Amino acid sequence: MNAALPSPQPGAATGGSANLSSGVRAVLEAADLSRAVTRIAHEILERTKGGSDVVLLGIPTRGVGLARRLAERMSEVEGRSFAAGSLDITMYRDDLRLRPARALAHTDVPGGDVDGKLVVLVDDVLFSGRTIRAALDALGELGRPRAVQLAVLVDRGHRELPIKADYVGKNLPTSRHEQVTVLIEEVDGRDAVLLSPAEGAAQ
Amino acid sequence: MTKHLISAGDLSRDDALLILDTATQLARLADRPIKKLPTLRGRTVVNLFYEDSTRTRTSFEAAAKRLSADVINFSAKGSSVSKGESLKDTALTLEAMGADGVVIRHQASGAPHRLANWIKGSVVNAGDGTHEHPTQALLDAFTMRRHLGNLESRRVAIVGDVLHSRVARSNVLLLNTLGAEVTLVAPPTLLPVGVEGWPCGHSFDLDSVLAKTDVVMMLRVQRERMNDSYFPNAREYSRRYGLDAARMAMLPEHAIVMHPGPMNRGMEIAAEVADSMRSVIVEQVANGVSVRMAVLYLLLGGNVSAIGAESSEPSTSSERELEPADTGQRRRRSDFAGEEA
């Protein structure tokens, strides 16, 4: 049961215990995660004055699920429908040459284009900022948004680029050697944020 | 460890699906205002074409450029025939240029295999002699998937000069890998000896095959073949193996008509068929760029290739059993072993 891995393994165990023998610790449980998403949804609506021109774009894999949840909450609150899309950044990564080429994920922009829109990028963990840098490049080639904001579930620090999140579910001070893993129901069968002592290099 | 795409048989089912899925994502790029991706920035792709093929070369060129690779077009047409610079010397030149990938079209079967032994970069076979043309097979499969979905158990008839067709060979291998059922249709003179052992069926009678076919792929037949007595003349060929409106009407409702081009209208395919609603021939060309982008990205995008086969160094020959006596198992390219897959 306690087989939750510190890597984004699909179908990770749904064990209730917060403290696992391997040192893996749940810093957010399902209910916490839900509350964080709800709060971010409210913040987005508030700061965008109802979000009339907001386009939510999740960064695959788990950012897409989070973006959809945000859209659902925003729809519930506002009583009108918000859609969430996805933005694949694979081809824009600066670490492509460090690993074998990866499969591409889907890019899907609700409403077809981003020109003049307020794009909110959604990701699970904000760490070095390189993913967001790649996302800004990818976004720039899709069109010209009015503005771009960033929503993340966890900000774990250790930025390597001048990037800052506009909406944060939880600020989580970490050491570089630790690993933060976000699990979401749609992908992993469970909602949680795990902190584990990673062996070797940081994520 | 360099990998290459030389034969469609180099691709596992996962490899093939990865290419096709990647191409599907990349195809959407064509609708965007900026069609370029930064992915292969700083990588050099050489188009080494010993045969004229504007279509294939420009397709590869567009693919490489959309991925921001530096593209060098090295037109070597005729130099082998005229005994100019040898393929090996050319390979050493490309090596000196720092080619990360070489796309080669050559009139000699196996030339890409040879090249792969002489350079460090990845070799992509863009058609070698009468051997293979794997990216054509990939774009054909891509086109088929768009119209028919999953290719598992789909029936594909490949009709015409199979003997001399690299498109047919690559399609047989790839479609077999993807679970489709291929039937080769040709006069007996234009089917290779030993075709019984290939992972596909064959027939001499086009009419008997059409009604049970989801895809009919017509191959180019050169009129000059009649000079070598492969068939009596163009008229007889066309009558027995050409796809005309009457034959097209025998196809199931959903079936599509393909042709790798260039077409001999009136020979293997009637103009009204080529231009009909069932024809996806123009689409095949368009899909070529996305598929080739996917191949280049997966071969060259990472630190090691995500697809393809490693080069077969001749020096590993100690593994190759010399002794052909009764003990040794018959070794063949497993995809052609027939009973497998």
Next chain:
Amino acid sequence: MISGTVIKGARILGAQPQDILISDDVITEVGVGLSKAGAHVVDADGLIALPGLVDLHTHLREPGREDAETVETGTLAAALGGFTAVHAMANTDPVADSAGVVEQVWLAGREAGHCDVHPVGAVSVGLRGEQLAELGAMADSHARVRVFSDDGKCVSDALLMRRALEYVKAFDGVIAQHAQEPRLTQDAQMNEGELSGVLGLRGWPAVAEEAIIARDILLAEHVGSRLHVCHVSTAGSVELIRWAKSRGVNVTAEVTPHHLLLTDELAATYDPIYKVNPPLRSRDDVEAVRRGLADGTIDVVATDHAPHALEDKESEWQEAAFGMLGLETALSVVVAAMVETELLDWAGVADRMSIRPARIGRLSGQGREIAAGMPANLTLVDPSARRVVDAGSLASKSRNTPYVGRELPVRVVHTLLRGKPTVLDGKPA
């Protein structure tokens, strides 16, 4: 003053160790415990003694392609391979189709001195298959040509073949046919079979060889002449020759070492090192030629040693030249294919690689028994040695052997040509 040679403890054709006493160019005595004052002693403990090997089919490339091989380098390679005589094929430039050219090659062989060189005369002028070459003049020349062949090309014209077979009867010659129906093998690249279709290499059907052999057997029978079939490569060819011999037709046949060992599957590498004429065939064919050689249907092993310059092999398969080296590895390959499989013993090896080829070439001084009074042409072989073939150590000017890096059995230790060592301890004497 050294006079004569004593070879101590050699196992003649694999029998119990004996000593061989040699004076000048003749074996004077064979027995146990022999010695002779002042004689040079060769320690042959554990070595097999064979009569000097005779090759019926060697391309020495001189004149014309001295960049690939010369008489000097080719005969040295031959000696290192245990040969004391080779037949030099006629497809040189100029073609060996006149007394002048064959005498030139013959003389070059005498000068080199590593082994006897017996030129093969062309059947037709310029190998063009149109007009008979001066067969009689070549037979009467100093080279005393007895074997005639257009090898590399087939004498495909049935009438020309008939006339050639008839004509050489006058001087006990033999026509060695390169059996390859030209129309069926136009642009052919490899054995025709499933693999040729898969690889997209133009097929070379067995029938192209067999059809010519069948025709030639019937012609030889009709005119009562002597026919030799070069490099038999297919099971069907073996059957035809077996049938011809059962009818009493005067036909002999050869097989190359590579056709005894290698198969067409190697073409899948597209490495032209495996491109050869006739092509490497299927496993069934290899089995059949082995059995044919074992039962004597195929009379001899002939190397078809075909040196090619590097640039003629380092290319695309279809652009590359046909052929591979043979002289320096022939005995090893025959041992691997025939002796280690118990299809032939050492006496059989001597018969197929020395005695019968000498007889077919009408060489009275070669391929004789190892006994008192016989010419002292000897090859001493270490049967337990194994060696990895190293391209750098080949005596041939060319490097186109498929065996580089492979371990092969046995090693030729000494070769003696008419009593004089040409190879000692595996090195040129």
